[in-house]
Amino acid sequence: MKKNNNNFIDLLDSTIPKGMGRRAFLKRFSGGVVIAVSLMDFQALEAAVLQEYPADLNAYLSIDKDGRVTSYTGKIEMGQGVITSLAQMIAEELDVKFSDVEMIMGDTDLCPYDRGTWGSLTTRMFGPALRSAGAEARAILLEMASEKMNVPVSELSVNEGIVFEVKNKQNKLSYAELAQGARIVKSLKNKPVLKDPKDFKIIGKSHLKVDSPDKVTGGAKYAGDIRVPGMVFAKILRPPSHAAKRIKVDVSAVQGVKEIDLIQDGDLIAVLHEDPEVAEKYLNNIKAEYDVPTSGLNENTIFDHLMNVAPEGTLISEGGNLTEGKKGAEEYLEAKFLDGYVAHSPMEPHTAMAMMENGKMKVWASTQNPFGLKSIIANELKLQEENVQVLQVFVGGGFGGKSSNGQAVEAAKLAKISGKPVMVAWTRREEFFYDTFRPAAVIKINSGCKKDGKLTLWDYGVYFAGQRGAQHFYDIPNHKTVAYNSGWTAEAGAHPFATGAWRAPSNNTNSFARESQINIMAAKIGMDPVEFRFKNLKDERMIRTLKAAVDKFGWTSIKSPSGKGWGIACGVDAGAYVALMAKINVDKSNGKVVVERVVVAQDMGLVINPQGATIQAEGCVTMGLGYALSEDIQFAGGEIHNRNFDSYEIPRFSWTPKIEVELLDLPYEPAQGGGEPAIIVMGALIANAIYDAIGVRLYQMPMTPDRILKGLKNKN
Amino acid sequence: MKDTIRFELNNKPQEVTIDKERTLLWVLRNDLDLTGTKYGCGMGLCGACSVLVDNKPVRSCQVTADFVDGKKVVTVEGLGTKDKLHPVQQAFVDHDALQCGYCTPGMIITATGLLYKNPSPTREEIIDAMDENFCRCGAYTRIIDAIQAASKKMKGGI
Numbered sequence: 001m002k003k004n005n006n007n008f009i010d011l012l013d014s015t016i017p018k019g020m021g022r023r024a025f026l027k028r029f030s031g032g033v034v035i036a037v038s039l040m041d042f043q044a045l046e047a048a049v050l051q052e053y054p055a056d057l058n059a060y061l062s063i064d065k066d067g068r069v070t071s072y073t074g075k076i077e078m079g080q081g082v083i084t085s086l087a088q089m090i091a092e093e094l095d096v097k098f099s100d101v102e103m104i105m106g107d108t109d110l111c112p113y114d115r116g117t118w119g120s121l122t123t124r125m126f127g128p129a130l131r132s133a134g135a136e137a138r139a140i141l142l143e144m145a146s147e148k149m150n151v152p153v154s155e156l157s158v159n160e161g162i163v164f165e166v167k168n169k170q171n172k173l174s175y176a177e178l179a180q181g182a183r184i185v186k187s188l189k190n191k192p193v194l195k196d197p198k199d200f201k202i203i204g205k206s207h208l209k210v211d212s213p214d215k216v217t218g219g220a221k222y223a224g225d226i227r228v229p230g231m232v233f234a235k236i237l238r239p240p241s242h243a244a245k246r247i248k249v250d251v252s253a254v255q256g257v258k259e260i261d262l263i264q265d266g267d268l269i270a271v272l273h274e275d276p277e278v279a280e281k282y283l284n285n286i287k288a289e290y291d292v293p294t295s296g297l298n299e300n301t302i303f304d305h306l307m308n309v310a311p312e313g314t315l316i317s318e319g320g321n322l323t324e325g326k327k328g329a330e331e332y333l334e335a336k337f338l339d340g341y342v343a344h345s346p347m348e349p350h351t352a353m354a355m356m357e358n359g360k361m362k363v364w365a366s367t368q369n370p371f372g373l374k375s376i377i378a379n380e381l382k383l384q385e386e387n388v389q390v391l392q393v394f395v396g397g398g399f400g401g402k403s404s405n406g407q408a409v410e411a412a413k414l415a416k417i418s419g420k421p422v423m424v425a426w427t428r429r430e431e432f433f434y435d436t437f438r439p440a441a442v443i444k445i446n447s448g449c450k451k452d453g454k455l456t457l458w459d460y461g462v463y464f465a466g467q468r469g470a471q472h473f474y475d476i477p478n479h480k481t482v483a484y485n486s487g488w489t490a491e492a493g494a495h496p497f498a499t500g501a502w503r504a505p506s507n508n509t510n511s512f513a514r515e516s517q518i519n520i521m522a523a524k525i526g527m528d529p530v531e532f533r534f535k536n537l538k539d540e541r542m543i544r545t546l547k548a549a550v551d552k553f554g555w556t557s558i559k560s561p562s563g564k565g566w567g568i569a570c571g572v573d574a575g576a577y578v579a580l581m582a583k584i585n586v587d588k589s590n591g592k593v594v595v596e597r598v599v600v601a602q603d604m605g606l607v608i609n610p611q612g613a614t615i616q617a618e619g620c621v622t623m624g625l626g627y628a629l630s631e632d633i634q635f636a637g638g639e640i641h642n643r644n645f646d647s648y649e650i651p652r653f654s655w656t657p658k659i660e661v662e663l664l665d666l667p668y669e670p671a672q673g674g675g676e677p678a679i680i681v682m683g684a685l686i687a688n689a690i691y692d693a694i695g696v697r698l699y700q701m702p703m704t705p706d707r708i709l710k711g712l713k714n715k716n
Numbered sequence: 717m718k719d720t721i722r723f724e725l726n727n728k729p730q731e732v733t734i735d736k737e738r739t740l741l742w743v744l745r746n747d748l749d750l751t752g753t754k755y756g757c758g759m760g761l762c763g764a765c766s767v768l769v770d771n772k773p774v775r776s777c778q779v780t781a782d783f784v785d786g787k788k789v790v791t792v793e794g795l796g797t798k799d800k801l802h803p804v805q806q807a808f809v810d811h812d813a814l815q816c817g818y819c820t821p822g823m824i825i826t827a828t829g830l831l832y833k834n835p836s837p838t839r840e841e842i843i844d845a846m847d848e849n850f851c852r853c854g855a856y857t858r859i860i861d862a863i864q865a866a867s868k869k870m871k872g873g874i
């Protein structure tokens with residue numbers, strides 16, 4: 001462990017990872033106490049995650065001479081609320097007022113490296129590290145106070161940043177007074193003692209979002225809101241299809257037009273103007289011809305295609321013997337589940353502003369991974385990494401889609417070529433074209449059970465959805481789980497366009513299939529689907545989560561289809577356990593589903609901001625209704641047909657059910673992810689409720705009115 | 717061709733000399749630096765670009781600048797400030813009725829327009845008036861609660 005060191009500059013210099021703007025960093029620290037934290041000693045993290053981080057340090061906490069507490073992390077705020085919950089953790093351990101903590105996030109010059117904000121990792125990873133930094137800073141300040149006040153540390157206490165003598169409260173010193181003139185930089189290696197949850201004053205208490213006042217007044221800056229003198233908007237020539245090859249382009253109509261800049265750089269053709277509409281007008285005068293190969297792939301044929309091109313499988317888990325399992329089954333079922341392509345559709349389309357300033361490329365981008373973007377830009381533009389800075393902005397929703405940053409690379413290129421500050425703000429039409437969709441996927445399950453409900457067989461194959469959530473959590477003696485193509489991207493030739501991580505990647509599709517299959521088995525033997533689950537569960541965490549859902553919902557035994565429209569589905573994601581229950585109505589005349597009520601029971605360990613976590617679960621339920629009921633990319637080969645919200649329907653006010661969230665009270669268990677878990681079972685929840693309402697089982701998402709009507713027709 | 721358009725913007729007289737065919741959204745965002753008003757779809761589908769024109773919510777991506785000539789325009793910046801929030805803004809803060817906040821200005825403007833027209837809307841009336849405003853983060857139930865609370869607080873008057 002590094003000792004307290006008065007040589008502020010030297011130690012900082014040696015602890016700041018390469019590529020960080022040391023000068024920019026130091027300028028902010030004229031003095032005070034700085035704690036640098038490394039994630040390496042926080043064992044809760046998966047080794048694979050840690051590998052991607054530099055070993056030395058991953059977050060800073062500073063208490064400056066004005067007593068201001070500032071934390072620097074490479075994470076970003078995109079609506080998930082970490083700007084609030086991370087500050088709560090620091091305020092708690094440091095014993096300062098919550099409002100005294102400021103978060104600096106995602107600025108690649110000021111913040112230490114971070115690989116990206118996704119995977120519900122912020123609270124799980126940075127939680128323990130930042131809390132430790134807070135505790136360590138508190139310990140250092142107490143030691144300093146003890147020296148100055150001549151009182152042993154054991155007789156001191158802290159309240160809201162004021163250190164006082166327990167026996168004589170008038171004898172006190174503020175953190176500001178202590179930090180004044182101090183130049184202490186400490187790199188935290190050993191975990192200090194954290195507060196016992198029973199002493200929490202700030203963690204575990206609901207806190208309103210700190211960024212709301214800026215957001216409700218229009219003051220919060222998103223990438224598209226950056227204004228720089230001399231800036232121009234770029235409109236870029238786009239192909240009609242992902243498979244299109246440009247064979248001819250005629251720019252003569254706009255060549256020599258004074259009021260615009262015409263940029264031609266290889267494939268990139270763009271018109272720049274200070275008014276985006278003027279740029280667009282001139283762009284439309286550019287004539288291009290494309291060769292677009294015909295393709296038989298569309299939203300209906302894609303599934304057979306995927307099965308045809310599926311690679312070898314990867315075994316995820318197995319146990320027992322499948323042949324025995326089948327022999328022992330009194331009921332046996334083979335089923336195939338399908339899931340179409342789904343868009344991220346954040347309300348803010350991909351946007352970036354880039355400008356070259358004194359040889360340095362500055363970029364404001366709607367991105368989930370500023371550091372990854374910085375490297376890509378340096379690479380593409382042949383700049384030194386230290387000559388690229390991605391700056392902090394609010395991100396208008398990401399859901400995984402903003403880990404791909406094409407718009408920012410375009411803006412940086414155009415800024416470099418034109419020498420002007422350039423804004424690239426994708427239109428909704430472009431957003432729907434360049435999105436990295438949730439992959440279409442197929443899941444095949446063969447399962448068997450005894451008449452008493454005990455599962456004997458589970459043979460599970462997932463094609464193209466990815467592994468997350470493929471592993472079941474039931475107690476089944478004979479089982480095998482195989483993933484054919486293990487991630488959300490695939491080899492060339494599989495998907496006709498880009499695919500990527502979509503909120504709780506893989507798990508939405510896997511949970512749809514698994515939890516549907518479980519209900520189908522239960523219905524086969526005429527058993528209540530909740531009772532069936534309890535019969536096959538040994539995992540204590542899932543059992544208590546399911547029990548919590550039963551209590552909150554008021555579930556009583558049903559024999560599905562009961563006509564009540566009740567649904568149930570369970571899942572595990574990002575270390576958290578969820579059980580959801582719903583009550584829906586299906587209008588048999590038009591196939592429309594109305595979801596009346598959804599109950600979420602969630603075990604996410606220690607909850608930092610209960611209201612924040614509740615809001616995330618509500619958002620999961622609402623967003624999940626979209627992929628369950630309506631969202632489906634329609635396409636012909638590489639040509640996308642839904643290019644705006646008129647043809648791609650996302651959830652709206654009138655769809656929203658009453659949502660009740662129960663967070664299990666587990667303050668002594670490690671904090672888990674909260675931004676994704678509740679969304680994973682929305683497909684199965686609705687599918688099971690539809691079956692319970694009208695006896696129609698749907699094996700394909702989304703469960704549109706057409707598919708429901710077709711199911712009704714087939715049934716009669 | 718440039719024209720001069722005069723209107724009241726956020727309670728102050730405003731004059732701009734521009735091509736009057738330009739879309740109001742971009743005039744507000746780029747010429748007048750009022751970036752609180754957002755682009756979401758450009759087709760009148762999502763409500764992110766809503767502004768009040770003579771107290772009625774209008775989708776600024778769907779009208780040209782001359783539409784507001786002689787009228788009164790209020791954007792989210794003109795409702796209240798951080799120190800003195802408008803009751804609807806305050807209710808959004810108090811109810812945590814947002815996540816990423818990108819849809820929020822459009823939501824607040826549309827809600828304020830609703831309350832001008834109908835100071836005490838029922839839940840159903842709120843859903844009806846707001847249904848074409850989209851929030852991908854899914855803050856809908858809290859937004860409804862916030863609008864109801866604002867309506868009560870304003871006791872029927874704005």
Ligand code: FES
Pocket residue numbers: 754755756757758759760761762763764765766775776777778
């Ligand atoms: S941007 Fe105007 S309605 Fe969507």
Ligand code: FES
Pocket residue numbers: 079347396397814815816817818819820850851852853854855
């Ligand atoms: S808060 Fe993100 S879109 Fe509404």
